Amino acid sequence: MQSRRELRKHNNRNNLYLIIIGVIIIIAIICGVFIHNKRVQAEQKQRTFATTHFNPNVTIYGVKVGNLTVNKATNKINEKADNVFFLRNKKLVSERDANIQTIDSQTVQNYFDKQHTDLPNNKKYTYNSKDLSEAKKNLQKMQKASVTYNIAGKSFKLNAADLIREVTYKDGKYQFTDVKGLTKKLKEINNQVKTLKKTYKIVVPVGNKVDGKTITTTNESYGWGVYVKKATTAVEKAFMNGDATVDGSKYIYGEGFSTYAHGYGKSNNGIGNNYVVVSIKNQELWIVRKGRVAVHLNDVVTGTLKGGKGSQTPKGVWYIMYKQSPSVLRGFNDDGSKYASKVQYWMPFTLSGCGLHDASWRTDWSKTAYLQGGSHGCVNIRPAEIRSVWDNVITNEPVIVY
Structure with a gap:
């Protein structure tokens, strides 16, 4: 049987164990609370960080x-x-x-x-x-584009891969930065189809017969050509939009007083069936309407043949720039003095000042008057006959001088 002293020792030992266990539990609780608080603080810090910062990846x-x-x-x-983004030399x-x-x-x-x-x-x-991704997609598609360029009854196949060296997508816009190949091709097309400065044969009237004889003439201000700059832009747009064709007739130009493309789509080398003809050798004038001779004047006077070149009526095909009634014609005589001549009807056809008009001051209407006593380059018409010319002449119609 245990003595009272031994029992007391046993109880003290148990109490010590309980105290130690209690202390351990308390420490564990304190540590747990501390760790939890740290975790909460860390999470809160991360939450705060995440509200203002991107995720790591x-x-x-x-x-x-x-x-x-x-x-x-x-x-x-x-x-x-x-x-x-660039499409450069076929590479993106x-x-x-x-x-x-x-x-x-x-x-x-x-x-x-x-x-x-x-x-x-x-x-x-x-x-x-998204912009660059879309640009890449569009440039890949554009690189494979092919357009048929139609003009003057002819068709030309244009392939982007062959003609475009560089396209840039920049600041939301596509810029064709190297199109030398396309420009060169359109210039070649222009040389094939243009009528400006073109030399050709045409039938002109003799007497009152419209189909009189064949002459060789050259278009001067009359005619049209490919407006290469505008045509280039149109083809670029077609390449980007995936259009199959381009109507080249929308991108042509003319020269002289008006940039209107004269004669496009017309028969008879672009002359059509309404035109004026002036024969310097015979000193005659014809106005053809709807393929028939409407006016025939047998004694006009053209520019002075034996004077300076500036006094001669220029040959070639021109066009009536405008009509004005009445008018005052101003210029210089061969001796340098100025002149101012009043006319009732004025129909210029060159920028240098040559045109059709009445000449009330003229007395010599002979067939040889133009040799030494002709005009300053205009076609002089008798006052009694000018009205028939005025009534039949149309602005922008061709004037053939030969």
């Missing part, structure tokens, strides 16, 4: 912006991201232009909102430029 426009704020991410993207490449803003803070904020989580995570987020 976020890439925008090819630039890593993990753990950056919206402002810092915006600055970094604008400093490093490509923002220009992207580059950076420091003069162009790649992205604004609101767009970066939108990307931030998409990837935002309460706590940071290591998930990968990648956001590409």
